[in-house]
Amino acid sequence: MKDELVTLSDLSAFNLLRSPVWVFDIYEMKAWWANTAAIRLWDAPNLEAFLSRNFNDASQTTRTRLQGYLECFARGETVVDQWTFYPNGQPTSVQSTFSGIRIAEKNGRIAMLVEATYSSPHVNSDLLRSVEVLRHTPLLVSLWTLEGDAILQNPAAMECYGELSPQLSKRFADRALIQLIRQQTQQQGGFCTETVMRTRYGLRWHRVELKQTTDPVTGSSVILVNEIDISDRIAAEIALGRERNKLARAQQVAHLGSWELNLSTLEMILSQESFRIFGLPCDRAAPPYREYRQQIYTEDLSLWDSRLQQLIQGQETEIEFRIVRPNGEIRYLLGRGEPIFNGEGQVEKLFGTILDITERKQTEIALQQAKEIETHEKD
Structure with a gap:
């Protein structure tokens, strides 16, 4: 994210693009600006009608996801992610690039610039549903390299841990368990345990299941981690x-x-x-x-x-x-x-x-x- 302030006039050039582009104020849960293509994507009659829409009925999962984006923007990072929007109740799957900008008219507050880079009605329906299930499940799901480097996590994991930790090992309170996890995951293909984890809310008991699988993007072996909080049971x-x-x-x-x-x-x-x-x-x-x-x-x-x-x-x-x-x-x-x-x-x-x-x-x-x-x- 650049420190320069962006004004409405700076955004006018995006009207020349065929790709949908809009600016969303995460704090107010409202769109702040949109180009003509974005207005069509959102099935709005005009810009004023689109900007008048209120997104405060968004789920907690969506809010957690957007809060994670803000943390990325503050570090100058750009996020590429798949979303399903529902203009007037009709699902529209969009692959988008999200970046942070500072709005001059909002006293330099960070807003989200959305660039819809891909939208297709032919995306596999099972895949889209699987993505939505992953985003809304209470299970904490994350993906890591075999070396324990972070790849991604779902909103439930983000809510629990905050932004993705650089190393999986940092989440475990029992450091002695790390070597056993690596051995079992590599030799047996997986490992399951009940242990104490370091979360943003302090130490919590989790049931943790790790499984070695294949990354469908790179073809490399990765570690899929599923967790559930069992602190109340313990x-x-x-x-x-x-x-x-x-x-x-x-x-x-x-x-x-x-x-x-x-x-x-x-x-x-x-x-x-x-x-x-x-x-x-x-x-x-x-x-x-x-x-x-x-x-x-x-x-x-x-x-x-x-x-x-x-x-x-x-x-x-x-x-x-x-x-x-x-x-x-x-x-x-x-x-x-x-x-x-x-x-x-x-x-x-x-x-x-x-x-x-x-x-x-x-x-x-x-x-x-x-x-x-x-x-x-x-x-």
């Missing part, structure tokens, strides 16, 4: 992990465990305290239901099965039963269970808690035995 997982840790500590203090049984798969989920109550290693996978049932004291199995049927029928229940730990130790447990229903009102899972009451039961048994001995001695 924050929720961290919060959930904290709550689970709190629950695990509370259960450990209270000697209270919990379990969940999926009736379709018979897979069980046990809390850490449940592992301890059953005398199982905490670092092992949860046992299948049949293994869980095998630890129930033989004389209590029929009672357990009847309570389980109550749960399956949709009733809450409570039970005192015994288990045998792998080392042969017998423990007394108090269990409570409740059914979990699916959207159709059918029992889908069972959830329960188990409390180790061994010490209490041993005390009760000792008292009962003492009473029996006392009664026997009196007799």
Whole structure:
């Protein structure tokens, strides 16, 4: 972009061209000037009618894209890009050159000079639609050379990172990951990870997928990068992990465990305290239901099965039963269970808690035995 101020009279020479040329004020989202060919392209009856059109209903994607152009103009760069305009609602695909000029009548403010260098009604429709999808998708898409030099990015990526970084590696917060990415992309053709990225809004968690592909323009191998922001999910997982840790500590203090049984798969989920109550290693996978049932004291199995049927029928229940730990130790447990229903009102899972009451039961048994001995001695 040149520093010289441009006036309306300076633009009059463009009226001699057959190519559409117009000046657009990005700040006001209005056209400021247009030649005769541009007026025809925009299907306006005259210049005044075209200049009176207001483009404030433009999408956020379009605004982000234009803001990126302003940043390019400020550095003296020219942008060549494909656009689909909609004069009076009719799509017109145009390959254009965009450059920045300073308007004298606007106190030297930067405006966008648009030169429509190519327009054809025969452009492949699938290609045009693909371009529009790429521009409006929330996915962050960018293209890089194998050396990590920038080629292009879509508006969503521009909104996230600002202007295209000169090097892909600068976007990753974990510098140690860069070498692994290069190795995997070159050897395996791609790489996918969840990592922290440096964005214009600070550090954010992204799911990043890199794939080596071919540039349709040069035929060279390039890296296509797709990203999606997963920061909210990571924050929720961290919060959930904290709550689970709190629950695990509370259960450990209270000697209270919990379990969940999926009736379709018979897979069980046990809390850490449940592992301890059953005398199982905490670092092992949860046992299948049949293994869980095998630890129930033989004389209590029929009672357990009847309570389980109550749960399956949709009733809450409570039970005192015994288990045998792998080392042969017998423990007394108090269990409570409740059914979990699916959207159709059918029992889908069972959830329960188990409390180790061994010490209490041993005390009760000792008292009962003492009473029996006392009664026997009196007799």
